Amino acid sequence: MADTYSQIYIQIVFAVEERENLIQPQWEDELYKYITGIVKSKKQKLLAINGAYDHIHIFLEIKPSCNLSDLVREIKKSSSIFIKGKGFTPFNFNWQEGFGAFSYNHKQISEIANYIQNQKEHHKKRSFREEYLGILQSSDISYKEEYLFHWFE
Numbered sequence: 001m002a003d004t005y006s007q008i009y010i011q012i013v014f015a016v017e018e019r020e021n022l023i024q025p026q027w028e029d030e031l032y033k034y035i036t037g038i039v040k041s042k043k044q045k046l047l048a049i050n051g052a053y054d055h056i057h058i059f060l061e062i063k064p065s066c067n068l069s070d071l072v073r074e075i076k077k078s079s080s081i082f083i084k085g086k087g088f089t090p091f092n093f094n095w096q097e098g099f100g101a102f103s104y105n106h107k108q109i110s111e112i113a114n115y116i117q118n119q120k121e122h123h124k125k126r127s128f129r130e131e132y133l134g135i136l137q138s139s140d141i142s143y144k145e146e147y148l149f150h151w152f153e
Contacts, residue, residue: 004064007106009047011116012058012072013132014099020091021053027088034082038075042066048113052123057116072099098147100132102139 016022023031032049035058039046044066048059058075062068076095083093104112115122122131136143 006064008062008064008066009104009106009109009112010060010062010068011102011104011112011135012060012068012075012099013055013102013135014072014076015055015096015128016053017094017096019054019096019128022089022091022093023051023053023056024088027083027086030086031079031083031088035075035079038078039071042071042074044071047109048116050116050119052119052128055128057119059112059116068101072101100135102135 028051035049035056036046039058039060044063045061046058047061049057051057062071076099080094083089126134132148
């Protein structure tokens, strides 16, 4: 009887609607724990999670049966409800439409996890726009500027 074997490592990146700086240090750990719970409940493995005030990176090992779009939709929907329910911000919180998904191989796990864990340091020197465009370019992904996140820098 044959079995299925896989190594699928994906970094997901998405932003707060209108790129507002709404993710605050005093509650971001609670948000990350909540998202970790969503990922675990969907039987996927979270390798790293972190972000900055206006966006988030999630690094996962996923099973071939995982529908990535459904998983991201659930993370965004549930975490938005969670943030509003907890009253973390007096502003209307939503995630922007769309997301980036970038694949890596097993040898890159430590490098990507470390990169994600050091998001705050990266963004002292580089904007989210520069970071995201850099990931797209290094992944050789063609894109149209008008279909990227809304940039207000």
